[in-house]
Amino acid sequence: MSSTHIPLAERLRPRTLGDVIGQQHLLGEGMALRVAFESGQPHSCILWGPPGVGKTTIARLMADAFDAQFLSISAVLGGVKEIRESVELAIAARDSLDPKRTIMFVDEVHRFNKSQQDAFLPHVESGLFTFIGATTENPSFEVNSALLSRAAVYVLQSLSVDDLTQIIAKAQAIGAVPALEDAALERLIAYADGDARRLLNTLETLSVAANREKLEEINDAWLMRVLGERMRRYDKGGEQFYDTISALHKSVRGSDPDAALYWLVRMLDGGAEPKYMARRLIRMAAEDIGLADPRALRLALDAAEVYERLGSPEGELALAECVVYLAVAPKSNAVYKAYNEAKALIKKDGTRPVPMHLRNAPTKMMKDMDWGKGYRYAHDEEDGFAAGENYMPEGLETTGFYRPVERGLEIKIADKLRHLRDKNKQAGK
Template sequence: MQDNLFEFESAGSSSEPTKTKKNNVEDKASPLAERMRPKTINEVVGQKQILGEGKALRSAFESGHPHSMILWGPPGVGKTTLARLMADAFHLPFISISAVLGGVKDIRDAVEKATKYREATGKSTVVFVDEVHRFSKSQQDAFLPHVESGLFTFIGATTENPSFEVISALLSRSNVYVLESLSKADLNELLERANKQEFPDISFEEKSKDILFNLADGDARRFLNAVDVITTVARDNGIHVITEDFVRKTLPSTIRRFDKGGENFYDQISALHKSVRGSDPDAALYWMCRMLDGGVDPLYLGRRLVRMSIEDISLADPRAITLASEAVRIYERLGSPEGELALANAVIYLAMAPKSNAVYKAYNQMKAFVKKDSTRAVPLKLRNAPTKLMGDLGYGTHYRYAHDEEGAFAAGEKYFPDDLEELRFYHPVPRGLEIKIGERLKELQRLNQEARVAQSAPEGLKTGNKYNEPEHVNPK
C-alpha cells in the first residue's frame, strides 16, 4: 500500500496514466492474465447473468450508488476484477485485504485511511476482502460498524457458500452476487481478444483450443496462464501454429477443479448420491470418477456409499449394505487402484438396486415423536424379573413367549407402553425384498386384529382357551 492517502491502491483516477517506454516494458513483463484484466465493465467476459443489460450488478454500476456486496464464485471468474472496476466506476480509493495473509491490523489500517479520506472528501472507500471466508467471526465482526456507517463500501470475495462462511450480520448488509465458471464460448472470446492484442502472429488449431478449454475448467486465470506459456514457447521456437500435439507436449496434465472441503466438494458428493438414488449407474460412476480424479479420499467415498445403501436402498435389498461395506474393506486392504474397482462395483450395484427409504422415514418420524413425547413407563409384562422381589412386583407377569405360540407369533399382543396408542411409521415400499416384508407385515396385522377381536368378545363366544392359558415368563 502506498503512503500517499489518496493514491493507495486507488482505481479512482478518471484519466489513464501516461504510458512511457518503461511502462510498456513492465506491462509486457507482467503475466498475460494481468495484461488482459478488463479496464471497463464492458470488457468483462462472461457473467451475463449479473452483468447483462438490466441485470443486477450492471444496474448497480450504472446507478452511481455503490453498495456493499459479496461476490461468490469459483477461482478465476472475475471477483477481484469486478471489485476494482466498481472502485474505478465511482472514482473511489481501493483497499485490498487478503484474508489469507491479513488480520486485525490490516482492518485498523483500512479504517484509519478510510476515515481520513472521508473527512477530506465526504466519500466512502472501497474495501475489498479476498477469501473473506477465511476471516474468523470476530474479524468479520470488525467490519460491521464501518459498513453500517458508510465508511466502507465492503466487497468480499469467496469461493465458499457465504450462507455458511460469512456471518449473518455482514450478509444482511451486503448483496450476494453469484459468479459462474466461464463457458467454452467465454474462453474462446477471451482467446480471440488475447490473440488479437498480444500475439497476432500465432494461430490455434481447433483441437488445441479444446485442450486448453478443458484444462482451464472455467478458470480465466488458469486459461490465460496456459496460453501465456504456450505462446511464449511457440515464439521461442519459431512456431506460428499451435497444434494439439504441441499443447500436449508443452503443458503438464492437470486435474479438474476440486476443493476437498469446499462448496464444489459437497456439490459433487450430492450429485453422486442423487445419481445413485435416481438409479443412473453411468452418472453415478461419472461423479465417483470426477471426485477420485480431483483427489478425494476414496475411503470417504466408500463411507458415503455405505450411507446410501442404508438410507436409499435399505431393506429393499439388504445385500447392498453388505456389498458397500465390503467395498470399503477391500479398498483398505488393496489400496489404489485395485480397491477403486471395488468402489465402482458398489456404485453401480447401488444405482441398480431397488430403492426404499421406508426405514429412513420411519426412524426419523419415531425419533421426532420420542423427542417430544413424555417418558412413559415400560409395561410390567415386558420387564425382566431377575430377582424374587421383581417377580413379586409383577415384572414379566402375563408375558407371552412368542416361540411357544403358533408360528412363533403372539397374536394380539401389544408391546408399546400401556398408555400409548400403537404407532405405525414403517411402511414397506412395493419394491425388492420389501414387497415380501410388506406382505408379512399385513399378515401379522391381520392375525393381531383377529386375536384382539376374539379377546374382546364375551366369555361365552370365545373359542378355546388359548388366551387364558398360564403365561410364560421370559426365562431370561
C-alpha cells in the same frame, strides 16, 4: 514497464463494464449489478463464485464507476492490523479536502474468523466504506450473519466455452498468443474449466514456450507435451520394479493364486517396501474385484492394518492371505470403468451447475433462492425409490457409466438396477 513484463491476466483485465466477458446474468442490461453501477449509489455486497470468474475485476470496476478509493485486503495474508490500516485510509479519504468514497474489497473473506469479520461491521453501518467480499465458499456458512444481513449476495458462474473462446481471441488480438489448432483450442478450454485466470496463466506459459521454439501455430500434440511436463515424473531405473508389479497385478486379475503369491514373495524378497505392496493390493481390490466381492477391499485394508501392527516378517503373512483371496475372488472392473468414463466426461464437459432441486438449503437465503425446491425424498416414495426423478445435471443425459458384470454380487446388483430402470420407464422418464 514494458507490457511484456505485465502478466497477461492484468493486460487483459477489463477497464469498463462493457469489456467484461461472462456474468451477463448480473451485468447485462437491466440486471442487478448493472443497475447498481448505473444508480450511482454503491452498496455492500458479497460476490460468491468459483475461482477466476471476475470477482476482483467487478470490485475494481465498481470503484472506478463511483470514483472511489479502492482498498484490497487478502484474508489469506491479512489480519486485524491490515483492517485497521485500511480503516485509517478510508477515514483519510473521507476527511480530505477532496473527499472520496472507499470501496473495501476483501478477497477470500471466508478465511477471516468471526472477530475479524466483526471488525468491518461498525464501518459498514456508518457508511465509512462500501464493503465487497469475494468468496468461493457458500456465504451462508462462512460469513457472519450480521455482515451477511448488510450485504447483497451475487452468485457468479463459471465462464462458458464461448466466454473462454472470447478471452483467447482477445489475447491473440494483442499478439500475446500464437494461433491455436481447433483441437488444441478445445483441449485448452476444457483444461481451464471455466476459470479465466487459469486459462490466461496457461496461455502465458504456452506463449513463452511457443516463442522459444518459434512456433506459428500450437497443435494438440505439442500442447499435451508442454502441459504434461508440469507433472511428468519418471524413474528410468525403475523398469524392472514396475514390470514385477505389473506381473503381480495381472496374475491377480487372471485369478492365478500361485503366480500372484510368487510375484508377491519375489518382490518382498527383493526389498520392496511391504507398506507399498499393501497399498497396491488395496488398489487391486478396488480396480479388478470391485463390487463382485466387496469383502475383498475390506480384507485388503485389514491386511494393511495387520502389517502396520506386526511389521516384518509376521505381518507379511497377512499380505499373502490377501493376495490369494484377491486372486480367487470373482472379478469385476465395472466400477473402475465407470469411474474412468465419468472422469473422461467431466474433463471434456467441464463443470455443470447442480440442479436447483438437488441443492441443500439449510439457510433462509438459500430457500428464498429456490434451492432444494421440488426435491422428492426417496424414503417417502414407494419402495424407497423416487421413480422418474432426475439426478444428473440439466442437459446431461444419464449415460450408464456403471454396467455390472454377471459375476459375484454384481449379478444381484444388475437385477436391482434393471428393476429400478423399469420403474423409471413406467414413470415416463
